[in-house]
Amino acid sequence: MEFTDKAIGIDFGGTSIKFGVVHGKQLVAEAPVIIPKDYPKPADLIQAIADTVNQLQEEHGDIKAVGCGVPGFVDLRTGRVHNLTNVPGWVNIPLRELLSEKTNLPCFVDNDANAMGMAEWKLGAGVGYEDLVCLTLGTGVGGAIFVNNQIVRGSHFGAGEIGQTSIHYKGRVGAYNNPGALEDYIGNNEFAIDAQRAYFEAGIEISIEECAPAALDAAATAGCSVALACWDDFARKLACALANCCWLLNPEAFVIGGGLSKAGKTLFDPLRKHLEAQLSAPFRDHLKIIPAKFSNEAGIIGCAVLALHQAEL
């Protein structure tokens, strides 16, 4: 994979679509963000995306490939989007085919968490690891898994859904009727709701906004015992899911990104404690827990890296 090549990355999120040109391991240019209003028809939105790609192609030339990461389930081989979790109307859309036709470029479409994992593995905190698990902590919990120095796709391109794994076989029922799904405990919103209740039980009434991750991080850093207990509980639940990855895959490292990872020590210290306490030596002794290198630009860079990687296969 040559980072002397240029690629365009498209970070297709639930509320905005971001574009950038990646060259020599760097994000060298961005295009105006598209903010879709009132859920336009997929065909219209795809035309707008293609127009932006063509504009970037004119300005920068020599684009080798285009990668697009979407928040949902997609068949990487065909580039067909099966469904997007929070974007109505995107069911069974041949996105890769349409984008390729409209841009005359090799286009690839993947799950957004896989794209972000690819960025960390090829250019970020995960470089050099042959057995690696990357995850993003935000509204949902996404993952990308690397084994034997290859990304794990699974039989139908579904692999890496750490957020759907169970931490309690009789727990909260998730989006797919799955009991105890991790993201139903430690997603942004669920974390805030649980924290608000913890404060209430401690005799303190605060708003849900005051229970946002940044606020809870600040409170914990200031020594608030309720906030510290909330992060400890968060870490305990996340550690259970990560321990399951360890027993199954014995990875060298976890790379953790996404909004919630910005809590830094507030999250990483109790996470390390809980994880190490429940693993035996071969799983624990060399295990690294590393913050992601990339932040908001992870999606664009990941998609560009994915496109260069796939274009080579």
Add this chain to the structure above:
Amino acid sequence: MEFTDKAIGIDFGGTSIKFGVVHGKQLVAEAPVIIPKDYPKPADLIQAIADTVNQLQEEHGDIKAVGCGVPGFVDLRTGRVHNLTNVPGWVNIPLRELLSEKTNLPCFVDNDANAMGMAEWKLGAGVGYEDLVCLTLGTGVGGAIFVNNQIVRGSHFGAGEIGQTSIHYKGRVGAYNNPGALEDYIGNNEFAIDAQRAYFEAGIEISIEECAPAALDAAATAGCSVALACWDDFARKLACALANCCWLLNPEAFVIGGGLSKAGKTLFDPLRKHLEAQLSAPFRDHLKIIPAKFSNEAGIIGCAVLALHQAEL
């Protein structure tokens, strides 16, 4: 991997050591079982193992390699046994080196569940699957994982420990201080104890022997509602751990062996029901749950297959 070659498989269990010669995909000969008494010194036991291997080698000639599966943690690369869960004194033993010296044959040492998984993947119910999870249900729960048509070893040869994965982040505490370890719910002994309690709560006092898997299978087949509920509970817990494998790895199939799998429909029907109920379409629709092909001979065959596989690398 040529099955025209002959290999010796050694199934090193907690209570007996079994030997066989595998040729042309078949177990063609067995040697007398060694039943170690009063935990002999590892050096003495290794000499006895080597003597049996040398005898088989004299009788059958042209042995290409020797594989030994042990119930514990081993570094496949060096063949050094770190520790065996139920065999005292086996700590940090260079088993591969000693066996190779004493037999003048290429020897390989692996975890027993990996060896059994290798038998199913190369010769048994798992042939042809690129993304596969094999498990054995017995006193413990062992596993072997295949991704991208390769066995998953992990960074320190620990991968595949399905029995240690958690189904409850605040559950029963396992052998490694790990909460909710699957085998602490569905291991032979735990299953019997839970069943005895279920009968007691239903007003029926029965012995722990009457709660052995075969007895509970017979009772369920005869329509006993308590036994049916016990198997349903067993299946629900196992399904949680298998669903976690699905979300992470999106396998094509599970191959399930070991003593408890002999319950057949009694286990497989509720297992399929619980697993399918908690997966989304790409994880569920093409997923197969298959009984293992091999039974008591799985260990010997698996070790021989492993040896031929490793000798080729």
